[in-house]
Amino acid sequence: MDNTNPSTSAVASRQQSERILKYITNHWLSCCVYVSARLNIADILSDGPKTIDELAEITATHRPSLYRLLRTLASDGIFEESAPGTFSITQAATALRGNVQGSLKAFVLAELGDFYNPWGQLLYSVQTGKIAFDHYHGMNLWEYYKTHPEEGLNFMKAMTDLTQVMNQAVAEKYDFSTFKTLIDIGGGNGELMFSVLKATPGLNGIVFDELYVVEQTAARIKAIPDIAGRCSVAAGNFFEQVPPGADAYMMKYILHDWHDEDALKILRACSNAMKTGSKILAIDAVIPQGNLPHGGKLMDVNMLVVTGGYERTKEEFSSLYEQAGLRFLRVVDIGLTELSIVEGEKI
Numbered sequence: 261m262d263n264t265n266p267s268t269s270a271v272a273s274r275q276q277s278e279r280i281l282k283y284i285t286n287h288w289l290s291c292c293v294y295v296s297a298r299l300n301i302a303d304i305l306s307d308g309p310k311t312i313d314e315l316a317e318i319t320a321t322h323r324p325s326l327y328r329l330l331r332t333l334a335s336d337g338i339f340e341e342s343a344p345g346t347f348s349i350t351q352a353a354t355a356l357r358g359n360v361q362g363s364l365k366a367f368v369l370a371e372l373g374d375f376y377n378p379w380g381q382l383l384y385s386v387q388t389g390k391i392a393f394d395h396y397h398g399m400n401l402w403e404y405y406k407t408h409p410e411e412g413l414n415f416m417k418a419m420t421d422l423t424q425v426m427n428q429a430v431a432e433k434y435d436f437s438t439f440k441t442l443i444d445i446g447g448g449n450g451e452l453m454f455s456v457l458k459a460t461p462g463l464n465g466i467v468f469d470e471l472y473v474v475e476q477t478a479a480r481i482k483a484i485p486d487i488a489g490r491c492s493v494a495a496g497n498f499f500e501q502v503p504p505g506a507d508a509y510m511m512k513y514i515l516h517d518w519h520d521e522d523a524l525k526i527l528r529a530c531s532n533a534m535k536t537g538s539k540i541l542a543i544d545a546v547i548p549q550g551n552l553p554h555g556g557k558l559m560d561v562n563m564l565v566v567t568g569g570y571e572r573t574k575e576e577f578s579s580l581y582e583q584a585g586l587r588f589l590r591v592v593d594i595g596l597t598e599l600s601i602v603e604g605e606k607i
């Protein structure tokens with residue numbers, strides 16, 4: 261016989277429903293946040309409140325619909341209707357501005373824009389094991405960004421903005437002072453390299469990436485006088501060849517983009533370029549066993565949808581290193597978010 265108190269089970273059932281409903285409403289809200297970022301609302305409001313008429317004119321939108329969008333966001337603390345029909349920026353909306361410390365605007369545009377429709381095809385990925393992004397766009401993410409350079413450069417900015425704090429932690433938590441030369445494989449805008457070089461006097465760095473990326477990186481290097489003489493760029497394809505002879509090869513958010521076969525090609529290209537004892541430093545999530553919450557687990561599904569890569573366990577990293585002729589040494593926790601440094605060396 262079921263002795264459960266009917267009112268207790270009704271409360272439990274309502275709580276379970278509310279939990280599921282939250283997923284639905286969070287999805288709607290994320291769409292609202294994306295549209296406000298596309299319309300630059302936070303940037304427009306950064307120099308003071310604006311009426312809905314002014315906002316509709318500046319953004320060339322349908323006034324009543326824009327009002328409904330902003331009223332909804334204001335109800336969740338993103339913007340504030342500070343007087344009837346007039347909106348102001350809030351602390352929470354500051355991260356939606358473009359050029360501020362801690363900006364997430366570029367990341368919002370990439371994750372909720374470029375990746376939105378592919379996420380709608382998650383079922384396809386789960387049923388087939390194939391990449392939803394490629395299925396939707398007819399090309400892989402990197403081809404897409406090469407053929408859509410505006411979105412490609414936005415993605416680079418997103419990575420830079422998102423990982424500013426992590427870069428700092430990597431530079432502080434790992435001792436780079438024993439190296440003379442360091443290469444950042446797929447180093448993008450160069451921000452990680454800049455953090456490491458600033459923290460390590462005497463170290464020289466090369467940022468290696470696709471040509472259209474490193475052209476921008478080279479321009480950024482020139483603007484930082486204390487590292488300009490110690491940092492250069494190299495363009496190429498990391499599946500084929502990377503610059504030889506450095507003391508260490510780091511790669512952040514690279515291996516997680518690729519399935520094992522391609523990840524191995526990258527590691528082998530590095531291994532071929534390395535001297536005995538040179539270090540490999542993969543900076544990625546390291547997934548713990550069991551039900552423990554870990555930021556890498558949701559990121560792993562993002563990888564399933566977007567790149568076909570995945571986040572790995574310590575054992576999986578160790579096995580990949582071994583197959584590429586590298587010795588797995590240790591996992592260094594950077595004490596922040598889901599990232600760790602997986603250290604190995606050329607045998």
Ligand SMILES: C[S@@+](CC[C@H](N)C(=O)[O-])C[C@H]1O[C@@H](n2cnc3c(N)ncnc32)[C@H](O)[C@@H]1O
Nearest residue numbers: 402419446447448469470473496497498512513
């Ligand atoms: C996820 S981003 C990571 C960027 C940077 N490491 C960071 O953490 O901000 C991946 C990088 O790999 C680069 N990339 C992709 N395919 C490449 C290839 N075949 N050869 C060289 N770089 C490549 C991209 O241009 C991009 O900069």
